[in-house]
Amino acid sequence: MSERAPRQPLRTIDWVDDHIRLIDQTLLPDELTHLDIVTVEQLVDSISRLAVRGAPALGVAGGFGVALALSTIGPENLGPAINSIRHARPTAVNLARGVDRVSALVPDGFDAVLAEAVRLRDQEIAASISMGELGANLVEELVGSRAIRAMTICNTGGLATVERGTALAVIRTLHERSRLSEALPIETRPLLQGARLTTWELQRMGAPFRLLVDSAGPSVLARGLADVVLIGADRIAANGDTANKIGSYSLALGAARAGVPFVVVAPETTVDEATATGADIEIEDRGPAEVREIHGCRITPAGVDALNPAFDVTPVDLITAIVTDRRVVRFDQRTVTDEKPDGDMVGVHPFDEEP
Ligand code: MRU
Numbered sequence: 001m002s003e004r005a006p007r008q009p010l011r012t013i014d015w016v017d018d019h020i021r022l023i024d025q026t027l028l029p030d031e032l033t034h035l036d037i038v039t040v041e042q043l044v045d046s047i048s049r050l051a052v053r054g055a056p057a058l059g060v061a062g063g064f065g066v067a068l069a070l071s072t073i074g075p076e077n078l079g080p081a082i083n084s085i086r087h088a089r090p091t092a093v094n095l096a097r098g099v100d101r102v103s104a105l106v107p108d109g110f111d112a113v114l115a116e117a118v119r120l121r122d123q124e125i126a127a128s129i130s131m132g133e134l135g136a137n138l139v140e141e142l143v144g145s146r147a148i149r150a151m152t153i154c155n156t157g158g159l160a161t162v163e164r165g166t167a168l169a170v171i172r173t174l175h176e177r178s179r180l181s182e183a184l185p186i187e188t189r190p191l192l193q194g195a196r197l198t199t200w201e202l203q204r205m206g207a208p209f210r211l212l213v214d215s216a217g218p219s220v221l222a223r224g225l226a227d228v229v230l231i232g233a234d235r236i237a238a239n240g241d242t243a244n245k246i247g248s249y250s251l252a253l254g255a256a257r258a259g260v261p262f263v264v265v266a267p268e269t270t271v272d273e274a275t276a277t278g279a280d281i282e283i284e285d286r287g288p289a290e291v292r293e294i295h296g297c298r299i300t301p302a303g304v305d306a307l308n309p310a311f312d313v314t315p316v317d318l319i320t321a322i323v324t325d326r327r328v329v330r331f332d333q334r335t336v337t338d339e340k341p342d343g344d345m346v347g348v349h350p351f352d353e354e355p
Pocket of ligand 1: 050055056092153154156157160166193231232244245246
């Protein structure tokens with residue numbers, strides 16, 4: 001294999017024999033280790049401590065979690081067990097949605113439940129390929145013929161989905177098309193998903209990149225060192241307001257000020273028509289310990305208090321476009337392309353407000 005040949009993506013989460021197998025993302029980049037999840041408690045713990053994370057991967061974890069609950073828990077405790085998975089993290093709509101979609105099959109028995117969870121997994125894999133293509137087409141159109149420098153935050157790669165990713169799938173596709181000059185991932189304190197996970201994925205795909213500290217994003221944009229900002233999403237409200245990893249909003253403000261396109265990439269499973277605006281999205285607060293520590297090592301004086309919102313909301317007026325697996329919604333032009341309204345995952349068009 002030549003040095004530049006990209007490696008095949010890993011499958012982050014799957015059903016193996018009678019249980020869930022997932023990559024333990026807390027150990028990356030030092031160790032690539034799989035966890036065998038055989039109880040609901042183990043799954044809830046893995047979700048809570050971000051061994052499995054990223055909105056689409058959480059949706060698939062929720063779906064497989066229902067299968068695990070059905071096969072390991074008696075009927076009297078099944079409801080509470082499924083509920084504990086559904087509420088393990090609040091912001092990414094995919095988790096509750098994955099649980100609800102697969103739970104609807106419980107009356108039909110285990111085989112039907114597992115089949116639906118597998119279908120969700122396969123849809124997310126297909127969605128990642130589609131988002132990569134649609135997003136790369138859009139970025140090429142926005143940036144023009146020059147080599148592309150793409151800033152991104154957190155981890156939105158195969159680790160956050162099942163394979164390939166959302167925003168990072170766009171970067172991967174640009175790299176495969178030889179259009180990527182460099183990716184600029186942001187380190188993403190407190191848990192460093194950008195520094196630990198996105199750099200690991202970019203190295204594996206052989207893509208050129210340089211890592212930025214969190215506070216560098218807006219000024220790097222102001223200096224003209226990036227052509228586009230690409231982020232994922234944990235929940236997109238009906239009006240297009242987008243919840244994503246803390247720090248996304250600062251990048252959106254910086255991008256608007258610098259005149260750099262700011263593009264959200266997420267599957268339709270992250271679009272939540274039931275949530276009217278970003279103000280209605282619950283933002284997970286993960287408590288002070290993660291801010292006081294890096295890798296379990298305290299970096300502050302003992303007892304320092306901290307506020308630790310895991311996500312923020314970028315208002316739709318700062319977003320150039322939202323790319324899903326089925327359409328590209330341009331807020332700079334108020335147009336929708338590639339819409340497939342006959343698809344089974346898209347109902348009404350949610351971004352239909354007049355400017
Ligand atoms: O707290 P995390 O690591 O689960 O947060 C993940 C993100 O914010 C991602 O950007 C989002 O889930 C989209 S991932 C394809």
